[in-house]
Amino acid sequence: MEKKPAFSNDSLPTKKEIEIKKAKEVIRVLHGAIKNYALYPENHTVAKKFINDFKICLREFVQSNGNLKLDVRKDGLLYWGEKVHQSQAMEEDLAFLLFRDGLEWIEFQEGLESSEIRFFFRIIDQFRYQKEESEGDLVTAFWEAEFTNIQYSAGYAIYDDQMPVDISSFKASEKPAIDLDQVLQEPDEAADVVPLDQSLWKLTPEEMALTRKMVAEESRYNSTEEMLRVLPVLLSRQDTREDMHSLLQFMRKGLQKIVGQGRFAFVADLLKKLRIIQQDFRKSRFPAAPLLDEFFLKISSSEFLDELRRILPKMDLKDKNAVDAFKQTIYLLSPKAVLALGPILLQISAQPLRHLVMEGMTLLAEQDAAPLVRLLKHPEEALVLMAVNLLGRIDGPESSDAMLEMIEHPSGQVRKAAVRALARRDRQLLGSLFDLIENPSDDIRDVLLDCLAECRGDIAETLLLDYLQERKYKRRDRSHLMACYTALGRCATTCSLPFLEKTLFSRTWFAGPGYTAHRRGAAAALKKMENREAMVILDKAGQSLAPSIRRALRKAEKKHG
Structure with a gap:
């Protein structure tokens, strides 16, 4: 055969x-x-x-x-x-x-x-x-x-x-007409061609692997961006809730991939367009407008933003355009994104990057402080401390009331941060905070006195002068009194000179076992003032015949230079 x-x-x-x-x-x-x-x-x-x-x-x-x-x-x-x-x-x-x-x-x-x-x-x-x-x-x-x-x-x-587009292709179903993952991962038509003889390539194996990865990622980037660019136009023309829901669902999935690639300039541009559409929908009272509100809430969630944990450490902070694009992206999210960004911030060690994320969170909290206030109840002390520091930058009664509650927080660090934030943001609050000068916590008292000392010639001088001159103090330990006098010296004007001079030279006003603390405190305050009038009083004390006055001056000079 x-x-x-x-x-x-x-x-x-x-x-x-x-x-x-x-x-x-x-x-x-x-x-x-x-x-x-x-x-x-x-x-x-x-x-x-x-x-x-x-x-x-x-x-x-x-x-x-x-x-x-x-x-x-x-x-x-x-x-x-x-x-x-x-x-x-x-x-x-x-x-x-x-x-x-x-x-x-x-x-x-x-x-x-x-x-x-x-x-x-x-x-x-x-x-x-x-x-x-x-x-x-x-x-x-x-x-x-x-x-x-x-x-x-x-x-x-x-x-x-x-670009003719059939909206039905975006509709969600058990078997959607278009699967974004399939579209993005679809190989190039030329992939079926027999590859070039590898001997012609001079790249190292590492360079080859990197090149293949770059080419594949570039193709996915382009496919995703091209589809997302047209969706805002289609969205603005929809008149049915069903079609709008399908487009937004498709857009959210594609946008998450772009965020994961760190392309914040593209993301910011797209979100700006969507915010404009959102405003138009609200003005026209479009029935499906709440779907767009829901969309912004979903892209501000922890699930959506979790990729930032991976992509942010790779950001080039020297690239001003990239940094600005990131801040614009964060600003365009819902303020509730703060709840997702807070835990992410805790995992960032680089200080410049932490500052960038905190700046973005502040921008969101300025729109609505409520989500940031919610973080104050978080079990992580570090996150609560960060939230307190951020709230200190936000004006408004909501943030003030929340920080006043933090003064009673179990953590000493949180209490100190709350006092410092309140005292520095609004000097008028110093009056309501001044009672903390008798607080049992040394940390709280020290923070308050530091804040008072920074307010030269202001309400702080009046509060401290009244506290010492009228003997309103209940704590009589020497260290506390010395700290109060030192703070007064740092914020005092010439208005305090008569009281300090009288306290330094008087032999009868502070009769009792604690009078030396007041005399030394007055000398320390005058030393801190560093003006001509105070120096004249100190020179006079140095020539005094009273040993107790000269001794108080020596103690002040030894401790405060």
């Missing part, structure tokens, strides 16, 4: 099919090189390797098939009438860029050198993001470049940027 071949000649790939397959591989290498070229300085080793990879790949193709001429279409690149690259309709896509600027075809010819490839990549990168006010285009740049081995033809193709 005659043995049949395993396959017939009809099943063998034709010369045309082989060429198309090789052309796909060249385009795959070209597209990947263009994408990643912009990530490195022009003279960087990795950038040079991308250029060299394309040069080698193209040279192999040209040697066996001749020049590579590609027809440019709206939906991709063609070779021999067959599609070898599917356009993604985005700025980073080569076919999109060429079609957008009117190229009909482009040809890479034999002899193409690295210098021309580098110039070609540079032009593509320059015109990748075209703005309405920008001058020039790819065709003009190609003409000025005077390429030797890159030929092209320009026509008058017009890119139709209208």
Whole structure:
């Protein structure tokens, strides 16, 4: 019996099919090189390797098939009438860029050198993001470049940027018509092409892994952003609750991925548009407006913002644009985002980054302090302490009342922070806080006296002067009295001089075992005042015939210099 071949000649790939397959591989290498070229300085080793990879790949193709001429279409690149690259309709896509600027075809010819490839990549990168006010285009740049081995033809193709969208494709169901994860992870059409001989690649294994990761992530970034850009427009045109719910659900999932990538500029821009739509809905009393309110609450939750734990430590705080974009993003969230940001803040050790997150939380609390007040009941003392410090920056009776309650908190650190925050935010509160000067806690008394001492020539002097002069103190221990006199000296004006002079020189006013504390306290206060009138009184004390007065002066000079 005659043995049949395993396959017939009809099943063998034709010369045309082989060429198309090789052309796909060249385009795959070209597209990947263009994408990643912009990530490195022009003279960087990795950038040079991308250029060299394309040069080698193209040279192999040209040697066996001749020049590579590609027809440019709206939906991709063609070779021999067959599609070898599917356009993604985005700025980073080569076919999109060429079609957008009117190229009909482009040809890479034999002899193409690295210098021309580098110039070609540079032009593509320059015109990748075209703005309405920008001058020039790819065709003009190609003409000025005077390429030797890159030929092209320009026509008058017009890119139709209208994007027909079926809202039903976004609707949530048990089996949604569009699965965002599937869309974002869908491999490129060129992935089926036989990969380039690895011997042509000069990258190390580590560089190869990094490059693959960067290319994959870049593709996901672009896909997500393109879909999210159109959704606010669609949302503003919806008149049914069902369609609006579907769009918002889809948008929230995509937006969370962008947040996880740290692209806060894009997030802030999108949230601004949504806030405008939200205001319009409220003005028109659109029945489905509460859905948008609910959307902002959900993107302000711990579940949504949890990715910040991972992405924030990677932020370049020297990049002003990135920092501003992050603050704008936080400001556009619901004030309830404070409840999610607080626990995240505790895990950040870098002080500049902590300051940035606290600044964002303050912006939110200025809109509504209630969520920050809720953090005061958190079991984590560190979080409560942080909340107290932030509330000290927020004006309003709600924050003041909350901090007054914190004065009775079991933690001494929290009590001190509450007193300090209250005293420094509003000097008029010092009167109601002054009773704490007799508080059993040394820490509370010390903090209050420090705050009083910082208020020179203000209500603090009146309070302390009245407390000492009218003998309103109940605590008579020497350390407490000395601390009060020292604080008075730091905030006193010449109004306190008569009392301090009388206390220093009197032999009868403070009769009793505690009078020496008052005399030494008066000397210490005069020493702290550091003005000419006080120095005159101290000089007089130094020449006094009374040993107790000279002794009080020596003690003050020894302790306070």
